[in-house]
Amino acid sequence: MNFSQILLVLRARKKIILLTLLFTVAVTIIVSLVLPKTYKATSSVILNYKGVDPLTGISMPGQLLPGYVATQIDIISSKNVALRVVDALKLAQSPAIIEQFNDAQDGQGSLRDWLADLLLKKLEIVPARESSVVEISFQGADPQFVAAVANAFADEYQRASIQLKVDPMKKATSYFDSQSKVLRDTVEAAQSRLSKYQQEHGIVSVDNRLDVESNRLNDLSAQLVAAQGQLMEANSRQRMAAGESGESPDVAGNPLIQNMKVALSAAESKFADIAQRLDKNHPQYQSAKAEVDQLRADLKAQTRVTSNTVGNNAQILMQREAAIRTALQEQKNKVLELNRTRDELNVLQKDVENAQRAFDATSMRLSQTRIEGQSEQSDVAMLNPAVAPIKPYGPKILLNTALAIVLGTMLGLGLGFLLEFFDRRVRSQADLSDLLDIPVLGTIDWHQSQRRPSRFNGMFLRRSNLSVNS
Structure with missing residues (x-):
């Protein structure tokens, strides 16, 4: 089928195509109007905003690591942070939510886990292309609720990042504390051996x-x-x-x-x-x-x-x-x-x-890790807190209509070609030649001539003009 035949098929099936397009657009508009409105709130956080550890004074190379931002995104979207948000907003204590959980899960499973999974499904995290800013977005039907959830995710992410940094320091503090006691005993034993040796040999200088x-x-x-x-x-x-x-x-x-x-x-x-x-x-x-x-x-x-x-x-x-x-x-x-x-x-x-040097180094590291373990400083800061949106985020009628036009056009074309496949008709001399496999000697134009009839042929009945092509 060549291009002219495709155009003939489209002209012949244009009604079906237009009806399919109109039906698709109408259904899309109706569904977009019927669907409940959704709102989207976005909270922005910045990573490594200082660049220097306030305790040690050492530059933090986190932003230089290729997977640092991706790791932070995984932390934000982790179930640990989602459970923190559930506890912070006290969602598990709402009677309506408890009733929804019982209807959906028949009382099986954990309410906190169910709520955390629901929150993560509507959570969207988008990192900036060339900066350390991360946008945390949440969608829902209530503007106040989506803003509260977005801010809660940002706050709990800050607390989780602090805990992830403080917990290893507390474990390291415990380890250095035990090692410090061992090294102190080693120093005392070495000093005791030195003093005993000096006394036995009467050594002053x-x-x-x-x-x-x-x-x-x-x-x-x-x-x-x-x-x-x-x-x-x-x-x-x-x-x-x-x-x-x-x-x-x-x-x-x-x-x-x-x-x-x-x-x-x-x-x-x-x-x-x-x-x-x-x-x-x-x-x-x-x-x-x-x-x-x-x-x-x-x-x-x-x-x-x-x-x-x-x-x-x-x-x-x-x-x-x-x-x-x-x-x-x-x-x-x-x-x-x-x-x-x-x-x-x-x-x-x-x-x-040597024992004294090892003890001093361990004591210094112990003091530093103890301070770091008690620090509440975070390398994450809130840049833009989420506010309750005024306009709904969805459904987007114009976007849905544009997509419906594209989809309806594709469906109409597909339906037109499908009908043409089951009801094949001769629409041009090329179709007749391909169908009968014989050459075409001439065609009859059944359309009326555009010229006005003269006085000589006005008395005759209208007839068709014959055109012979050889």
């Missing part, structure tokens, strides 16, 4: 004592080095003194020995002179020789005494070096013990500091 002992250790080390040098020198002198006495500087440098050597040299000179002049049996010769022998014996004895004195000095230096070495080892052990004590004390002090 480990660092100062360690400095003194370290200085003493350094002094002993220097003394040991000096004593070892002196001992080495004394051993060398002892060996030289024990060997050839004349080569020992200690023996040679002794003033008494030097004087005795001078006296011995003089005596030997005197004896040599006497020996040249006198015989060995002469008394002077005997006296001079006896003097020389006595001086030699005294020199040898004094040399032995001086050598023994050098050896005794070496022994004294050896004992001193051994004593310094022993004192140095004891001092080293004492310093090592102080280092170990300081390390253990540092570990105990670190335990106390």
Whole structure:
């Protein structure tokens, strides 16, 4: 079926189409007038209107989350908020509503849940496209009631949002309180171990004592080095003194020995002179020789005494070096013990500091969560409260009529084509050619000619003009 055939069908079925259109529009208008009027009230709330938590001073990133507004819409349309609205407006206490519930549910179920479901069915929540404003709308037959319900939803949503924020904080407060007690006991135990350790070891100030002992250790080390040098020198002198006495500087440098050597040299000179002049049996010769022998014996004895004195000095230096070495080892052990004590004390002090730091952090968090748990601040604010509407929201007669025109036109066209499908007629030469499958040689125009009849053909009867197409 081509476009010209569709136009022919529409022209032929125009009465059916117009009647269907008129009937649809009339029924729509009548129903719109008969239906009860409905009113719609809208309350607007704004989310995250401050942007900063009044307690912590931290910027709240809620509005930056993609699903934040959607989450708030789900909270508003939740059954929890609807039940709060039912309780706030005391709807479950109305005798008329109780009677309606008994008629609708036969007394089965919960009245509050039934009312909450009814309220949610007529609730409409629309978020703004590029802002944090959310509109809460409610429809009903009573203007005052719809405004009250819209405002109640906004108010209860604020309270629910506060409760959703406060309840976790209260649980966190309980947790931090228990942890604070545990950490306080840990701090006390660590402090007790530190004090007990200091008392057992008599520690007042480990660092100062360690400095003194370290200085003493350094002094002993220097003394040991000096004593070892002196001992080495004394051993060398002892060996030289024990060997050839004349080569020992200690023996040679002794003033008494030097004087005795001078006296011995003089005596030997005197004896040599006497020996040249006198015989060995002469008394002077005997006296001079006896003097020389006595001086030699005294020199040898004094040399032995001086050598023994050098050896005794070496022994004294050896004992001193051994004593310094022993004192140095004891001092080293004492310093090592102080280092170990300081390390253990540092570990105990670190335990106390760590426990104290954890306790302080927990106490600070406990104070903050306790304050937040007691806060009634909300990040939701009422922007525009709902007012009782003056004009009804529905039914919308003009909109319904426009829709009825569209729907009636579609129904009329459908009905016209349906009748044409069951009662197919020849309306053009194309229909005849398609139906009989033969070519059309000509058509007869049964309409009267528009030209006026002349005097020559006025006497004849009206007849049809014949038009032949080949």
